[in-house]
Amino acid sequence: MIVPIELKQPPLRHYDITIDSLPELHYDRKVAVVSNPTVAGLHRARLEERLRAPEIEWIEVPDGEEYKTMETVLGILDRLFAAQFDRQSLLIAFGGGVIGDMTGFAASIYQRGIGFVQVPTTLLSQVDASVGGKTGVNNRWGKNLIGSFYQPEAVFIDPAFLRTLPPREYAAGLAEVIKMAVMFDREFFDFLESRDLRDEEAVTRMIARSVSLKAEVVNQDEKEKGIRAVLNYGHTFGHVVENETGYSRYLHGEAVAIGMVMANELAVDLGLLSREEAERIEALLKRYDLPVRYPIADVDAFYEHFFLDKKSAHGRIKFILPGGSIGTHVIRDDIDEARVKRVLARFGAAG
Amino acid sequence: MIVPIELKQPPLRHYDITIDSLPELHYDRKVAVVSNPTVAGLHRARLEERLRAPEIEWIEVPDGEEYKTMETVLGILDRLFAAQFDRQSLLIAFGGGVIGDMTGFAASIYQRGIGFVQVPTTLLSQVDASVGGKTGVNNRWGKNLIGSFYQPEAVFIDPAFLRTLPPREYAAGLAEVIKMAVMFDREFFDFLESRDLRDEEAVTRMIARSVSLKAEVVNQDEKEKGIRAVLNYGHTFGHVVENETGYSRYLHGEAVAIGMVMANELAVDLGLLSREEAERIEALLKRYDLPVRYPIADVDAFYEHFFLDKKSAHGRIKFILPGGSIGTHVIRDDIDEARVKRVLARFGAAG
Numbered sequence A, B: 001m002i003v004p005i006e007l008k009q010p011p012l013r014h015y016d017i018t019i020d021s022l023p024e025l026h027y028d029r030k031v032a033v034v035s036n037p038t039v040a041g042l043h044r045a046r047l048e049e050r051l052r053a054p055e056i057e058w059i060e061v062p063d064g065e066e067y068k069t070m071e072t073v074l075g076i077l078d079r080l081f082a083a084q085f086d087r088q089s090l091l092i093a094f095g096g097g098v099i100g101d102m103t104g105f106a107a108s109i110y111q112r113g114i115g116f117v118q119v120p121t122t123l124l125s126q127v128d129a130s131v132g133g134k135t136g137v138n139n140r141w142g143k144n145l146i147g148s149f150y151q152p153e154a155v156f157i158d159p160a161f162l163r164t165l166p167p168r169e170y171a172a173g174l175a176e177v178i179k180m181a182v183m184f185d186r187e188f189f190d191f192l193e194s195r196d197l198r199d200e201e202a203v204t205r206m207i208a209r210s211v212s213l214k215a216e217v218v219n220q221d222e223k224e225k226g227i228r229a230v231l232n233y234g235h236t237f238g239h240v241v242e243n244e245t246g247y248s249r250y251l252h253g254e255a256v257a258i259g260m261v262m263a264n265e266l267a268v269d270l271g272l273l274s275r276e277e278a279e280r281i282e283a284l285l286k287r288y289d290l291p292v293r294y295p296i297a298d299v300d301a302f303y304e305h306f307f308l309d310k311k312s313a314h315g316r317i318k319f320i321l322p323g324g325s326i327g328t329h330v331i332r333d334d335i336d337e338a339r340v341k342r343v344l345a346r347f348g349a350a351g
Helices: A037-050 A070-082 A097-109 A123-129 A159-164 A167-184 A186-194 A200-220 A227-232 A235-244 A252-269 A275-287 A299-308 A337-345 B037-050 B070-082 B097-109 B123-129 B159-164 B167-184 B186-194 B200-220 B227-232 B235-244 B252-269 B275-287 B299-308 B337-345
Strands: A002-006 A014-019 A031-035 A056-060 A090-095 A115-120 A134-139 A142-149 A154-157 A319-322 A329-332 B002-006 B014-019 B031-035 B056-060 B090-095 B115-120 B134-139 B142-149 B154-157 B319-322 B329-332
Touching: A002 B200, A014 A200, A031 A037, A031 A070, A031 A097, A037 A056, A037 A090, A037 A159, A056 A070, A070 A097, A070 A134, A070 B070, A090 A097, A097 A115, A097 A123, A097 A134, A097 A142, A097 B097, A097 B142, A115 A123, A123 A159, A123 A167, A123 A200, A142 A235, A142 B097, A159 A200, A167 A186, A167 A200, A167 A227, A167 A252, A167 A275, A167 A319, A186 A200, A186 A275, A200 A227, A200 B002, A227 A235, A227 A319, A227 A329, A235 A252, A235 A299, A235 A319, A252 A275, A252 A319, A252 A337, A299 A337, B014 B200, B031 B037, B031 B070, B031 B097, B037 B056, B037 B090, B037 B159, B056 B070, B070 B097, B070 B134, B090 B097, B097 B115, B097 B123, B097 B134, B097 B142, B115 B123, B123 B159, B123 B167, B123 B200, B142 B235, B159 B200, B167 B186, B167 B200, B167 B227, B167 B252, B167 B275, B167 B319, B186 B200, B186 B275, B200 B227, B227 B235, B227 B319, B227 B329, B235 B252, B235 B299, B235 B319, B252 B275, B252 B319, B252 B337, B299 B337
Parallel strands: A014 A154, A031 A056, A031 A090, A090 A115, A115 A154, B014 B154, B031 B056, B031 B090, B090 B115, B115 B154
Antiparallel strands: A002 B014, A014 B002, A134 A142, A319 A329, B134 B142, B319 B329
């Protein structure tokens, strides 16, 4: 006998990303704001001014990628249990990508899932992490290896939060913006090249374009079965760099900048990108003091690390590369190990 | 500026539950079977005979509800990372409800979600846990408080596995079957009363009916916003009993049996169920040696425990009760604290 299961309730599949001054947020349910001491120190008053709810719990976790762990998430859940949060309660992620990823993950597994809202305060999280519903934590095997796909109820992006962002973190966010341009939009790349990306009007336009590009991709392919993989340009290499350096030497966006340069080098080797365009991309990264070189100590070990990446389906490494020029992309899983290692060797300890 | 997110890919929303002798299971991806030493000892050879995959990993976790913890799930994930499982890999839950809940949860958070298949080997998991996509683990705050809604790719129910099930566990499964009949289907209750529920032909019919009833409910209301809550008849009380006794004295189904009797007592008090029908239900439970009494040491503490239940929205306790007679149901969240405590007092230490 066969009993068919055909779930008739579609899950919540749409919500808005608002890019504007933070609006009034009024909720009639218990709310917990998850943040860290740095963000809370700078902006807690601003959020409290806008937020109304019958009960507001502030949960602060330590600041830094090294605390993006299951342990921290379990600590957040424990605070929610202690405060008797129920299935109607709401979490607000108030901080950068680390806060967003952990808060979303916590929301997805607290009592089998409660609502959450993103209020990203860094450039990286505004243009990238807050869009698309990826949540997760790192572990000893790599980055974001435990987590879920879980969409927020809403995202509020207020560029004013960026005024207090350290320049190094700001630049790390720019790396992801440049990534979007290189993969999808040559005109956008020209815009980025032609403007001072610290100017507030340019910044707002840049965020809006980045978010729109990412939203288009995510709308088509939430679970990364196809085109969403293109967002991982620079990440395949970058994740290994982060892993080898214990997630402490580079910010995520910095590792992505290095990863893009590595991917470009491979693309040039394959004839998919001209040396000149590779240099344009590298020059734009360098203009904002992003790192573009990483000395690979052991090419074989570096290569082996690729296989822990979630994108390496069936033991094949998926490389995301410019597809002929800036503004285009290609996904390749057929690249020779020898070729990849030869390109990696150019980044050797002496490189 | 507002960027709308409208995800266009619906997630996988249908799959089949097959009630029959275990078919051949051929997969072209890495497979990990999650089981425990008890089930593996009895049935590993039978599953291995049917299962073909390029790589099969056996993962055994300790047997028992007390191991249904985040720690055990993280141990499963660690084995998958060590074996370099990727996003295309598959988990098979091979065991009872504890194995199913933990395997489903592990599948839902490994690399943001991989596929899983249920092969339930206990009556409880065949009629209940394997249908509906609830996953999760217990913690010090209560049962199933951390988890997700995550549907399997397929469920294979083979009644032959029940031949080796200890009578006490078998009876615990019957409690959930009786629950379904009391809530939804008077004729099915008559059938259960009239047959020997250890007879194999009756068992297969009983499983099929139970699964169909549950599937109907889940199809309408996966996330338990409405009618699915009715499946918690007996559970609101039962969870407190399990929690107070440290999840060790009673099997889950036994606690549910006690919980149904408590719920019935409240229903009789409210005039929603006749004393006679309450006794019919109690008699059927007793016929299979299910416990029907639990001495409540502290009525106030017992009542307080309700509020940790996921079903207690906004601090109101949702009671699921027979709605007038066997085969009907009602959800009530307006019952006087004093009335509930008076009824609970009848189960006092001397009761």
